Structure formats: structure tokens, C-alpha cells
Amino acid sequence: MDEKFVVIDLETTGHFPAEHDKIIEVGIVVIQNNEITDEFSSFFNPNMPIPSFITNLTGITDHDVQDAPMFEEKAQEIINLFDNSYLIAHNVPFDLGFLNEELASNGYRQLSNSVIDTVELSRMLYPKAPSYKLGQLAEHLQIMHNDPHRALSDAYVTAKLFLKLKQKINSLPYETVTHLLKLEKMLKSDIYNLLYEQQQELAFSVYEDDDIDTYRGLAFKSTDETKQDKKDIETAFGNFLDEIYENDGTMHQQMLNYEKREGQREMSENVYDAFRMKNHALIEAETGTGKTLAYLIPAIYEAVSEKKRIIISTYTTQLQSQLMDEEIPLIHKLVPIPFKIALLKGKQHYISLEKFERALSSEQADNYDITLTKAMILVWLTETVTGDIDEIQLPSSGYLFYRKVSTDTEGSIDPTNPWFSRSYYQKARKKAQQADILITNHALLCTDMFNDYQLLPSYDKAIIDEAHHLEETASKHYGLKLDYVHVQYTLTQIGDTNDGNWLGKLLTNYPANNKSFAVDEWDNIYNKAKYEVDDLFRMLFQYVIEQKQKEKSLSDIGRIQYRFDEVEKNSAQWNVIIEMSTRLTFYLRDLIHLLSQLKQSLLKEKDIDKNNLEELTRIMEAIQLIIDSLEQLFLSDEGIANVKWMEIEAYGAKNAVYLYSEPTDMSTLLSEDFFNQKQSIILTSATLTMKNSFSFIKNRLGLESDQTLTTKINSPFSYENQVQLMIPDDFPDIKHGNLDDFIYSTCEAILSLAQITNGRMLVLFTSYDMLRKSYNLLRETIDINKYMLIAQGISSGSRSRLKKNFQTFDQSILLGTSSFWEGVDIPGDDLSCLMIVRLPFQPPNHPVYEAKSNHLKEEGKNAFFELALPNAVIRFKQGFGRLIRSSNDRGIVFVCDARIIKARYGKYFTESIPSVPTTYNSTQALMDKAMDWF
Template sequence: MDRYVVIDLETTGHSPQKGDKIIEVGIAVIEGDQITDHFTTLLNPGQPIPSFISGLTGIMDEDVQEAPSFEEMAADIAGMFQDAYLIAHNVPFDLGFLNAELQRLGYEPLHNPVLDTVELARILYPMAPSYKLGQLAEYLELEHNDPHRALSDAHVTAEIFLNLKEKLSSLPYETITHLQGLEKLFKSDMSLILSKLEQQLAYSTEEPQHIETYRGLAFRKFEPQNKAIQEISLSYGDYLDNIYEAEGTMESKMARYEKRIGQRKMSEVIYDAFQTSHHALIEAETGTGKSLAYLIPAIYEAVQSNKRVIISTHTTQLQSQLLYEEIPFVGDIVPVPFQAALLKGKGHYISLERFEQELSDPDQNNYDTALTKAKLLVWLTETKTGDIDEIQLPSSGYFFFKKISTEAEGRMDPQSPWFKHSFYQHARRRAQQADIIVTNHSLLCTDMFNDYQFLPSYDKLIIDEAHHLEETASRHYGLKLDYVSMQYVFNQLGASDEAKEFNKIIRGYSYNPDDLPLENWDSILMQAKYEMDDLFRTLFQYVVDQRRKNKSLSDTGRIQYRFDQGEDDTDRWATVKEMANRLIFFIRDLIHILSMIEHYFNSRKALEKRDAEEITKQILQLQSFIDRVEHLFLDDQGDKTVKWMEVEAYGAKNAVYLYSEPLDMSHLLSEDFFEKKDSVILTSATLTMRNSFSFVRERLGVPEERLITEKITSPFSYDDQVQLLIPNDFPDIKYGSTEDFVYATCEAIISLAEITEGRMLVLFTSYEMLRKAHSVLKESLDTQDYVIIAQGISSGSRSRLKKNFQTYDKAILLGTSSFWEGVDIPGEDLSCLMIVRLPFQPPDHPVYQAKADFLQSKGKNAFFDLALPNAVIRFKQGFGRLIRSTSDRGIVFVCDARISKSRYGKFFTQSIPDVPITYDSTGRLLEKAEQWF
């Protein structure tokens, strides 16, 4: 069958069962790999078209008034699919609608073989950023002139399918064979197409030059990496002059960057710190161009000294930006060749050995796992890194990836034939030979607290987004434990008769039951799961009971509770400790049985390498549970750590998360990090409070005796670009009701939205208040004019919400937590930033409470030494969302009366760039905003 019919429908809604009807049909016919025919018709649905659908498609009631009904066209439409594949971009929708309408009229439903271009694109274009029709067309550089019209959508879907068919035929034989093995679980009927390709490739002698195969797995060949020793004969001053003052081509290269006065100053400070073995704290305000400012001296230092320099960031977004945008650009402008590499933790890289082992396991092949395997098979023919962050997996695909990451394979033997095919080892080799290594705070801290085993040795490093270092270090030095993680490990082990890890380890081996009594495994595993469930349920109820009278929820909807508060209730806490002891007892028994198996088969030289590795891995996981339970419930850490629980307020009765973190990281960082390194440069747009670095210096333990501090001011003209408006008539939330405050905030949002025509980012400090505001705005705003996008309510990731916000002309984006930083919305897309509440951490948060107690025991003021500086830094991050270039212009509206009425309010206003500030009634502020725009 070589005929494909592509269909797209426009409808009055999503459900034919609820009476929705088809209003337009678009069909494209493919024969001989060419689009040979088109068909389209409007259809009269016999009911009004909803305004939302009309707005989306442009199809009005009057357009379909004279159009035929579906009944008149049904036979013709169904006849077009004779002897053909049916293709759609999301087949269940289009075919489901079509068959529902045909059956309603007494026709037989269509039973054609189907091909779903959404599913096929997810498999064959694993690195595509989105699989929505328009964005996929953009990714494949296809024109899509009339989106949300049936014929245009059908034609673009046909072009996408031809691209997919071509991509499929370019894959190696091994990949096609594995896809054929998974095909029965796909929605698309690919069997005949794959069989035909398999036969063609089986007799082909040509293999793609960039592909390598091993044990039936095809993957992209690693590119050789050879380090050439470079020398710099220029002084640093001449080197900078060469970059910043060159004429002609150099200027054109720098043209995409606005002139940034502080950039050169910052690079000189970093160079001086490197030369004098000093650490540096550098606050580089928005617009400095700090990435370039630190890359330029880092490259000079690395090449001149022939010693690598590490650059660490907090977010993967900045890592990617550095590696794929900034570093290639710097490579064009610096007068010396250099090499840069990205290195992440083992959990980011796929293990080909583990994947090959799991690929043939049919026991776990549900749809998501099959789709994940298929995506990975195709991705392996493309990826140069093996870094899973390059693609998006289905929801449960990340559980599967945990089993096949380099982390899961344990310590690999360099003599293993898989060693040379390891993406992680390849990344390490690249890093060993690189001048600049880009990594993240997470791996940096893992390396730091594990005797520097994970990163290649270094003496100098630059930490960007340095305001996150303490939090990341605390998390890595501390620990966490939760019910879901433990349950996952126990379930993966499984009983002796389940097709899980324990069964896989012992099956295929013969043993004497007297020598190796394994009959206890099932009962012990059952007891361990029971004790675990009992412990977590008891903890859940314990926290709920303790906080019933004063229950406060965190931003994530969890109740939080400190362990040391629980120890006051000695009887119940003694019961909890006893339960923890019983759980440890049964986990030790499980470890004992696994150890017996290992010893028994090893002594007979019968244990296969894969099974030996699996036993070691499972023993280490189980031992880590024992270590964590002992630390959390049985070890007395005095006043050095804070331990707390979080329970899902409306979740399962065992949804409990346990945490422990050190109260003070400064001594650990000072001794294990700053004293051991020649020069650590810490930079961020937000490190100071009222121009002082003392807070961040003390929290991180940076030694004063060899420290340089520098504040690089922004090149932006804030006087002309920003107005800070603070109302003096807002309800005081401290004495009034939250509802009054939310209503006043929403009234201000609506009024400002009319002035700025949307283009507003509203920052909240709690999801609860965001949800209330969203509800009020939906009732009050004309949603025909304005689109409201709300974090945690609108679906999609942070980047997807941001992109949607930029897509609409009149949009209001409500955000909390992650939206306070790292979100760039330059130009006219953002004209108004509203800060609803000053971003203080909740005073009842366990970590804050414990740190506050710790500071007070040292004679310090918890508010001024902890709460206020953290809130000011967060406020500065939020403020920085508005102005991202010299041409940006907008207003910042702060609803929180504390910024003007409290004695500490000036700490906020004096920590941001100098901007015109107006305190007045809301009405007058709105008039001023209108005049200013």
C-alpha cells in the first residue's frame, strides 16, 4: 500500500459525544512520495460556532450558512480513504470525530491502517522542542500560511509525513529492527513500512559513515578530541584591546551586544583575582554582559597557564546558552584557539550497556516505555553527547531512564568493551582535554563533598548565579528520603516469582536450597514494605495532628514540620523511632540475602557480570536507605543540622518527604573549598544588600583576607526607562483580610492591563494567593481581550508559559517561585512588572526557623541577618525581569505597603538601581502610568 490520505478537521469543540460537530474538512493525498491531490469543504454544523472557535479558525456562522451538511458529504469523504493509510496529526481526535459522525449516520466506521504524525515525530525527531503542528513545521522549516484551517493543516501534516518517511529511511538497519520489535505497542501501524525498510537494508552494503554499531545497537560515532597546546604572546591588556578596540569585522561581531561599559572592568577584576590568587565577589547588574566578561579572562588564563578553568552555573538554561551561544561567539573574537566542554553528573548520560540489556526486556513494555525506547534508539544515531537533557521523554520515561543512565551501571571496568562506548567517559575525556569546563552547581558540590573525584582537577573557577551556591551546597551535604523513592526500589526488586530484578538475578542459576535458602525473600520484602508504609503513614498523621490548630501550607501545598518539635511528644516519637528500627532490621535482612547470593555464585564462578553489578547496585541502594533512616531518626546531630518533614496536605496518607540539611555551610565551604582553591570568582546580578557583600560573604564562608569585591553597575538608563510606583492606599494584609488585599491587587492588575494593553508579569510569593487572584481575574477580566496565563494552573513548563505569553498581544502572566529569576522577556512583550508581596520566606518554614534559632544562639538578629537579606536579593531578582536592554521601558508596581511604611523598606529601594519612585494613591499612580506611557 503506497497511498496515504491526510485529514484535518475543524470542529465546534473536542467531543462528538457532547454534540460537537465538524465545520471544515481538509484532505491531502500522497502517492509516490508526492502530494498529488487536495480536497476541502466547509460544513454546516446546524448549530452556532462558539466565539472561541471562530477566533481560532476565522470561520464564522455566516461562512457555513450555505455549506453542505456532513450527511451530504459523508459518502464522498469516506470514499477517499479506500485502500490507503489514514494520516493525521493526532489520529485519535480526527479519526474519532470522523467515525463518530459516520456511525451516527449509519455508515461503517473507517478501519484503515493509521499513521499518527505526532507519535512518529516524537520518535523520529527526538530533539524537536515541540510536537504541536505549527512549532513542528517551524522546526522542519516548512511554510504554514493558514494555521487552524483544515486544508492548510492537512497540507503541512502531509509535508511533515514526507519528512518523517525520509528520516525513517535514513536510519541504520539495527535501529529499524529494534523499532519493528516495539511497533505493536505504537498507535501508528508501521509494521509494513518497517518490514520493507528492514528487507532493503538487510541486503545493503552501505552504512552511514557517522554510525557505529555494537551488540546490535547503532549510535553516532564519537568525534576524536585532541588537545593542541596553544600559547598567548599578548599581555592581558593587549589581549583585551584586540577584542574591544578592533575595527571592521570585530565591530560587526560585537554588534549583537550593546556597548557595555562595565564588561571590560569586570574582566580586568577577574584577571587580577586570578593573578593574585584572590577570591572575588562581583555583582554585575543586568545589562553588564557578565557571561562575556568572565569568559574572556577565563580563556586567557586557561590557555596561558595550560590549566583548565571551571565555570559553574545553577540552571541548565544558562549552561546551554554558554556552550551553544556565548562560547562559539567568544571563539570568534578572542585571538587564540581554545577548547570548551560540558560535564554533568552521571545521571544525565545514557549507558549504552544498560540500554542494550533493557531493550530486549519485554516485561516492562507499556506504551510510555516503548515510546521512550523508540525515541532513544533514534536519538542515539544523532546525539554527540548522550545527555538526556537534549530531549523530552514521556511522563514515565524518566523512571526508565534512571535504570539505563550511567549512574545505574555503577563503576565501569576500563577493560570492559563498553568502556570505549561510554558517553559519560567520552564527556570526561573531553573535559580532561578542555581549557574551559562548563558544569553546574550540583556536580560542583557533589565533587566538593566527595574528595574532588568527579571533575578534572582545577585551581581556578567562576561560579555564575552564585546566589544559589549555599542552597545547592546545603542540599548536597544534607539528605532526603521519601515514600515514593523507597517504594520504587522495593517494587523494582520484586518478589521471587515476579519478572523484576530479584527474579532476573536468580533465574538461570541452579543452586541447592539447603545452601542458599531464598524462600525468606518474599516474606522479608513484604514485611519491609509493610513497615515502610506504616512508618510513613504514622508520620503523615503525626504531622497533621501536630499542625491541626495552626496548619499553614507552603507554596507547594505541603505542611512542613521540624523533627525537633516532634521530640517534645516523647511517647509518640518513641513509637516512630521503634518503627524506624524495625524498617532498618528488615532492610538489613534483604541486604543479607543479596550478599549470600553474591558470595554463593561467586565462589562457584557462576555469577554473570550483569547480575553481579545489579546485586552491588541494589545493596548500595538499600544501604543508603538504612543510612538515611538512621541519620534522620536515630542520630543526634545536636544543633548542626535541621531535619524536617513535608506532607502533601491533600495527598496520599503516606506522601511524606523527609529532609536534613546543615544549619551553617560557611565553615564547610571555607575549609573544603575556598581554602583549597587558588581563586574562586562568585558572580551574580544579586549579591549585595545596600551595596554590601557582607551577607553573602558570611553565609558562604569566603575568607576576607584574600577577597576582592566589585559592584559593576548597569549600563541602562533607569531614570528614563523605569518608573517605580508604590500605592499608599492598599489594604494592610497584616491587619486586614487576605481577600481584600487580593481584590485590590486584581483591580490594580485590570486597570494597569488597560494602560499597558496586557504585557504584564505579576509576581506572587505564594501559589495560594496566585490561585485566588487568577479566579478573581477570570471573573472580572474580558477574557476575549486578555489571555491570563498562570503558573501551576495553565499547563506547560516555565519556558512554555513564557513563550505563550509572548505569542499573544494582550497577555497577563501570573508567576511565583521560579518566575522571580531567569525569565527574560525583552522588548515590548513586557511593559509592566507587578510585585504583589515582598519575597520574605515564610517565618514558619522549618529551615528558616532552625537557622533563625541558630543565629539567635550566636547573639545575632535573625530578621536582619537572614530574613531581610534573602528577601532583598529575591526582590532584586524580580525587579531585574523588567529591563533587559537599553530600549526596554516599563513600570514596576509594588503592592506591599511594607516597602514604604516599615523601617526596613529602604533596604529594598536602596538595593536596586536608582529609579524614580512615586508614593501615591492607586488612582493617581494609574494616571501617572498612563501619562508616562
């Protein structure tokens, strides 16, 4: 308890001491007996100018350090503070590395203390934290942080964070601590003593926490409802009718008065009417309508009054969670009636306690990411009631480990298995069966549809939010995807009989089966199959490379795409690919046959572990799925019209090939398999119409006009006062081969607008190639000390990480492609300018567009007006919607593509968005107007 912990934080001229960056400020805090007992703080003269971006970040100027001591003058004093102590920092490699570099360059010994990294420890002990940056962690844990990016303030916050982390360790159950002790040696932080003290404390005392269950050495939060704090709502259902609906069945104004939105009330009534009339409905609710609450209230009323479950489906699992975390609590306040609501995702989202417990007991050596992943999951299990992995952010390669311990790997689980009653997925299914409202996502909804409605509880009515994604999601579920990494990963996990993977271990555990199992035959066929996979995917890669450039297109993440169809049958090279695919399927069938023989042999074992049999069955199914995919892609002519294409990483491995197949037309499938099967499906989104017409979306989804109600609800925002639409009339025409000139003009406009809006720009591209070229040009011309330039696919991180980085820096420019056109909310002053570089038409040689276009032409339809234009308009509306997210937002939409004015179809774009002031003029005139307007 009397151990000494010394926390350090540095401010420096840059990130690289090896490149002569220097320390400009040190802050140190000493902790003993769980209290802060001492501090040290000093500026240091770096003997070099402080870069402006460091001054902007820290507030430290050249004037502040001009009379400060040189580092060597205080070096010994700093070393003495660390005598016989732990060294703690928020990102130890940076602070300790920098400090030791300075000490060594001044002739002092380097520090070799035991270290504790509060970034690592926070990831482990607060796995549900939204971010691990010091400022955001402090906010999350309610630690005051008065002076961010100043050394002593950051050191104090890190010290307080460490004390909270110590408390967290001391709150963990014995089982969790014991597992963490086994993992500790692979961590960066030396926390053995902290964990050992807690283990010993618990070993001789009784850990009392009714909320924690234990089984087979694993501790996890109890999900027994009798132990949970439940809010039993006793309000009589009759009161609900009086409060919400008038006697004539219309929505009562008073209920929605918490924020007056006429559009919200109108939408609620439309949903209510569609349910009552048992009709389908298309409702376009523009930004700001409050559509979530508008559909939830009538859905709850309908479900409870009719005693029939209603499904609500969102596009992403994040939107599902947002509904549960933000909207449902509000509904409970507004509508105090007894209704049950549940959330259900696919099996792959839920952790399997059984699989995780077995993985913990495995002797296999782990790398750092897997060790950290296990540690995070161990702590998370003491907190989660859902077991939904989306609650935490795992390290990147941690997801590979998680895949092995998700419920998806369990196969069918026996209800008599002791783990069954502890299964998060089974509990989620049970809640789903009992729910009045079940929230799910399009992927699971379509998987359920594809599997004859065997996965979700039965329903007759549903609300599809973000409905413009339904066709695309359904296409993926009626189609397939196969790639080299997945196939090789599946085979490698099985292994041959000698490489120590799954099969070798299984045969070792049951040595009697070695005699009956054809070991040599397996190894021979297995190695041939592995070789054939390599050969086939290399051949496919080469085939795509050799096709004429005009037949290929680039995906939005820069992959080369190539569509293959009947034409290939005349090619000698393609016939070789068919032969190779056929040969591979034969090898894979032989492997299944040998595994089937092994299964029969194992069934005769008296003490056979059911888990081994389940895993064997799962592996046979995984191999069969690869066979089915290969046959559908290369070897069969199915009745349904499919588009098939390949994507390759142009500069990736020579077998990095991704294979896809999707139906060309989903309308008949959705009509027959979904809409005709259900009483009432409400489809809503902010982008369903083109020029106020729903005909495009109706045709794509197979909705019959006489059974479908349509409503368009306008945004309550004052767009004419909040937005300026600007289009330059002097940009080079891209049609005449002036791509480089067009990109140059675009970059010039970005730089000019950035000065007017202080950054805060989102630039949307339709082509990854154009984004990359623009980024490279901007990097050469932009003041990198003033603006933070972030580019999708170039700057590291996920979409949400890039968005957070964009919002963290005051003067940021974010370049995005496809996924940034929608679902990105950047409200307020964080975004003042949206630039749309090109109207978002898909390239004519994009595989899916090309196939759908041909399909329409065969039916005598105009592919441009039936497909290309409506898709582009809806995409444009999504992009336009990024700018104004609240009634207080203001900004400019700058469209570089003059076709929106000059082309005869341009009015389809301008008349599909809210009416806004539009200026078509020279770039200079637009800049002058933008300056005046802001």
C-alpha cells in the first residue's frame, strides 16, 4: 500500500526525439498511500523555435521558454523523483521514450522503472469508454481537466485517472483478477503487484456482489431479472389511450407538445393509419422531423392494443443501440404504460461464455492484441447484461480472436447444456419472443427473410427506418461474397494432422481414432486443396489484370472491379479457371467425406466432448459453404438473374481477390417474399423521392401502388435562411479530358473556402482516385500548421474515428467518399461548408450498375432515367443532408459540377432538395459572396 507512483507528462516541439525534437515542459505528480504528495513543473528552453501548431495546441510560446532552464539543469532533480517508484504516463512509450532520449543525449543514465500505461489500463478496465484520449476519458469519468495539453494539468488528470483505475482493480471479483494475473506478463504495464494484492485480499474474504455470477472460473454480471433494478410501470393502459389519441383515433396534440413539430404529428398519424388499414406505406421525413419518436408512439400503441409484436429495423447496429439508449428512455417518460421492448442482433454480435472460457484455458501463446482483448472482455463481462460485443472497441486484430468466441461458432446448443441458461444470445431471443416492440437491423431482417422467417419471432407489421438501404441489404443476403483470406483462414484453422491446429489437437485427444482416420490421405488432399486455393485466386487476380482497362472500374475504396458473365465461356483462360474451381470443389468434398468418417468414429467414444462434435459439424458446414459459393459463382447457371464480379487490390497480394454475386433485380423477390407475406410495412427515410415522386423506390422494391400509402413530410428547418447553394461556372469541363485541371480547380476552391470558414469543411467525392489525387495536391499547397487535413482511405482509422478527429481539431478539412455521403452527423459550428465535387452518378462500368442497366434495357426501359438518375439524386440528397442537422446550423453547399445547372436533368437534383438560395457565378464571385454571407 505504501508503493510510490510517479506520473509524468511532457509537452514537446514534435513527436520524434531522434529528429531533434525537444522537451518544452515537464509536469510530474507523486502518489503515495493513494494520495498526491508532491509535484514538479518546469518549462525548458529547447534552443529552437516552437512550431506554430504546437503553440496552437498547448498555448506555449517562444516567449514562455526564452528564460527557462535548459533540460540538463533539471535532469538530476527529475531522476531523483523517480527513485524506487513506478513510472506512470498516459501513453508510456512516448513520454518515457522522449525522456530517456533527452537524458541519454545529456549524459545521464536512462530510467528503467516499472511502468504503468494508463491508456492500456483504461482500455482494459473501462472497456466501454467512448475514447481513450485523456480529455475524453476525464470527461467520461468526471475528472476535472482545467488546462488540457499543459504538462502539470495533464499529469494531475493522469494521476487521478490512475487512482480510479486502482479502485477499479479493487472492485473486480476473484475469478477475473486470477485470469488477469495470467495475462499480465504480456501487457506493457507492470500491474502484477496490484492484481496480486487484490487476489490475496479476496482469497481470505467473501466477495459480496449479488450482481455477479460465476461458473467454471468465469465471473460475469448476472442477467437474472429478479436481481436487476426494474422500472415497473403501473400506469393503466386506458390512460394511454386518453393521453395519446382522441376518441376518433387521431393523435392527440398535447402528447407531442414537448417540442412542437407538426411534421412529427403528421407522420405519427400516417403510421397509425397504415397499420389500421393494413396497408404498406412510404414516408419521406426530411431532416429535423423527429421521425424516430413519430413512428415509435403509434408502433407501441398498435403492438400493445392489438397484442401483436411489431418489428423496427434500422440500417446499422449503431442505430439500433441509439434507439435503445436515447429514444426509448424518452418514450418511457412520455408514455408511462407497460410495454416490453427488446433488441436482437445476429449471433455473431454476442459473445459465447462457453467458447471464451475454453479459449482462456487454452495453452496457445497469444500476441499483445489478443492478450489485451482477453483482458478487456474479462472486465466487460462483469459489467454487460447483453453480451453484445458492439458495446466495446476491441484492438484491430482482437476481432479475429473474438470471431472464435462469438455465439456464431457454437452451432446448435443443447438446452440441457449448463451454458445454455447463461447464453446472452438465448436470453436476447427469449426477450425478443416476449417483446411488444423488437428492434433489429436490416441485415438480420433480410437473413430471416432469406431463411423462411426462422430467425426472428413472428410478426405481421414492421417499420423499416433508413429504408433506402433495404434493396441493397436484401441483394447482399440473396447473393454471396467469397474471398481468398476467408477460404485460406477456414482451411488453416483446421490444419493437417501435424501442424498443431484444430484437427491435430483433436486426434491427439482421441488417439484411438488415429488408426481409423486416414491420416496420410487427409494430409495429401488437404495440402492439394490449399495449393489449389492459392493457384485459383492467383489466376483470378491475373485474369482481372489482363482484361482491357475499359472493362474495369475502381471501387470507392480503390479496388479494381471486373464483371464476369456468359461472355467468359468463350475464353480458353476462363475454361482453365472453371477446371481449377471444379478441382477445388472435389478436394473440398473429399475433406468433408473424411471428416464425416471421423465424426462417426468419434460418436463411438464413451467420453466424447460434445464441444468437439459441434466444432466438427461447424467446420464441415463451413467447407460446404465454400463449395456452394464456388459452384454458384463459376459452375452453375441459376434460374435467377445475377450479377457476378471480382474485386482486386491493385497493389496488394497477388491473390487478394474478392468475389461477389447479387440478384440483378430485387423487386420480384421482395414483393413475393416480404411485402406479400406481411400485413403492413412502413418504410421511412429522409431520402425516398426524386422530384417529390416515390415511383423509383416503389419500382425498385416491388411495391404495388394501390396498396401503398405515400407521404412526404418537409423539414421544419428554415433552409432559405440557413443554407447557400453555390455552383461555379468557370471550372474546366471534365468531359473533355481535363481531369487534372478540374482537380486543380477543386483544390483551389477548397483552399479559398477553408480560409473563409476556418476549415470545418467536408468534401464529398464520388471517386476514390479523385480523392487521392486531390489529397496529394492539397498536401503540397496547404498550410499544415494551420489546417488538419483528413482523408478517408489515406488517414488511418474507421469512419467514426476520422469524424472524431475532424471534430477534435478546430480547423479541419475532411475528404470523404461513399460512406461519408450519409449517416455522418456533424452538428453546429464543427461543419460550415459542404463541398460536393461531382454529382454522385455511379460509373457506367460499375459491375452492379452495368448489369442492372442491361436488365432494364432488355425490358425496353431507359436505364439512365429509371436507374442512374434516381440513384444519383437520392445520393445527392443524402450528401446535402450532412450540412444542416439542427435549427441553429448555417453553411454553404458548394457543388463543383456545373451539370446541376447546365444539364437538362439538373433540375431533378435542385428540385429534390429543400428550396435554397442558389448562385451560379465565377469562383471569385462565389468566394466574395461566401465571405459576405458568413
